[in-house]
Amino acid sequence: MGTYHGMTLKSVTEGPSVSVAARAPQTPNHPRQMQQNGALSSGTPGRRELLPVAAARPPPGGGGSKRPSRTPIIIIPAAATSLITMYNVKDMLQDFKFISVEQKKSEGAARENEVLLQRRKGPVADSVPNNATTITVRVLINKPLPSLTLFAVCAFHLKFDELKLDANVARWAVTVLNLSRTKRHLDRAVLLGFWETLDK
Numbered sequence: 001m002g003t004y005h006g007m008t009l010k011s012v013t014e015g016p017s018v019s020v021a022a023r024a025p026q027t028p029n030h031p032r033q034m035q036q037n038g039a040l041s042s043g044t045p046g047r048r049e050l051l052p053v054a055a056a057r058p059p060p061g062g063g064g065s066k067r068p069s070r071t072p073i074i075i076i077p078a079a080a081t082s083l084i085t086m087y088n089v090k091d092m093l094q095d096f097k098f099i100s101v102e103q104k105k106s107e108g109a110a111r112e113n114e115v116l117l118q119r120r121k122g123p124v125a126d127s128v129p130n131n132a133t134t135i136t137v138r139v140l141i142n143k144p145l146p147s148l149t150l151f152a153v154c155a156f157h158l159k160f161d162e163l164k165l166d167a168n169v170a171r172w173a174v175t176v177l178n179l180s181r182t183k184r185h186l187d188r189a190v191l192l193g194f195w196e197t198l199d200k
Helices: 009-017 089-093 101-106 167-171 184-199
Strands: 114-118 125-129 138-141 154-160 174-179
Touching: 089 114, 089 184, 154 184, 174 184
Parallel strands: 138 154, 154 174
Antiparallel strands: 114 125
C-alpha cells in the first residue's frame, strides 16, 4: 500500500499520468527507490510506481454538487414600530403567541442579534439572523422595499386585522397575516398559517 509522501496535490488528483521521477524525491534512501518484494516499475531501475489509495473524485451519482441547505433564514424588520421584532420573534414563530414589543421590553427581555427557532413539527431548526447576507427564503415585510425582488423569496406581511392594507403591499406577491388586536386565542391559527404556507 502506497503513501502520498513526496507527492504534489496535482499528482494525487491526476493519478499516474504524472511521471514517477517527478513524484519521488532524489534521495537514495527513499522507500520508493528501493526494491520492494521484487516488483519494479518498468521505468527507472530500482523504483516501484505507487498509486494513491483513493483518488480525489466525487462519489458516483453525487453529481459533484452540494445539497442545498433546507434551514431557512428569516429576516424581520428592524423598525421598533413593527409587530414582529427580535424581541418577540421567538414567542410568535415558535410558541405561536403574540406579545407586544412594549410588553417584552417592560419584562426586561434583551434584544438578541440572532435567534434559533425550534419547530415542533419535526427536526427542523430555523435561524433568524439580524444581518443576513446569504440566501433568504422568508421575509416579513413592514415598509416598502423597492429594491427587494419578491419572486425569489416567500414574503409575508403581518398586520392587525382592523387596519387597512397598504396599497404598495397589496401589489406585491406577499402573504398577508392578520392578527387580532384583542383576541389572543386566534394567534396560533394565524401564525401556524405562516409555517403551512412555507411548507407547501
